[in-house]
Amino acid sequence: MNFEQVPNTPSDAIEMANEISRLEAASKLIKDNLKKYVKEHGPVETSIEKWGFYPSISWSFNKDMTQEIARNLVLEGVDPWSLITFQAKDLKALGWEDSSLEQFGNKKVTERFSSRKL
Numbered sequence: 001m002n003f004e005q006v007p008n009t010p011s012d013a014i015e016m017a018n019e020i021s022r023l024e025a026a027s028k029l030i031k032d033n034l035k036k037y038v039k040e041h042g043p044v045e046t047s048i049e050k051w052g053f054y055p056s057i058s059w060s061f062n063k064d065m066t067q068e069i070a071r072n073l074v075l076e077g078v079d080p081w082s083l084i085t086f087q088a089k090d091l092k093a094l095g096w097e098d099s100s101l102e103q104f105g106n107k108k109v110t111e112r113f114s115s116r117k118l
Helices: 010-041 063-075 088-094
Strands: none
Touching: none
């Protein structure tokens, strides 16, 4: 099969999907092994990129500090409510139905192309 073309038949599509799964599994294994090498020997530079460990920064604040941040924002003339967002996983944890959430905002649905285990 030519993977540079859109599949023409269901069997071509299945072959393409299986190849994607195989390549993603191989990529994960290769990346895991490269991580082990880099951890021991340091970053690896190719002709186009550098593989290494880079910081990923996030912040967490306790309730009191969150309130303090909001106070400071108000003092700086920023509406703290305009910065508040709720992650889907946090809303799901509340157990509220969509009909309840619709009273407060608009549901945004996007499609993500991926596979799911059968």
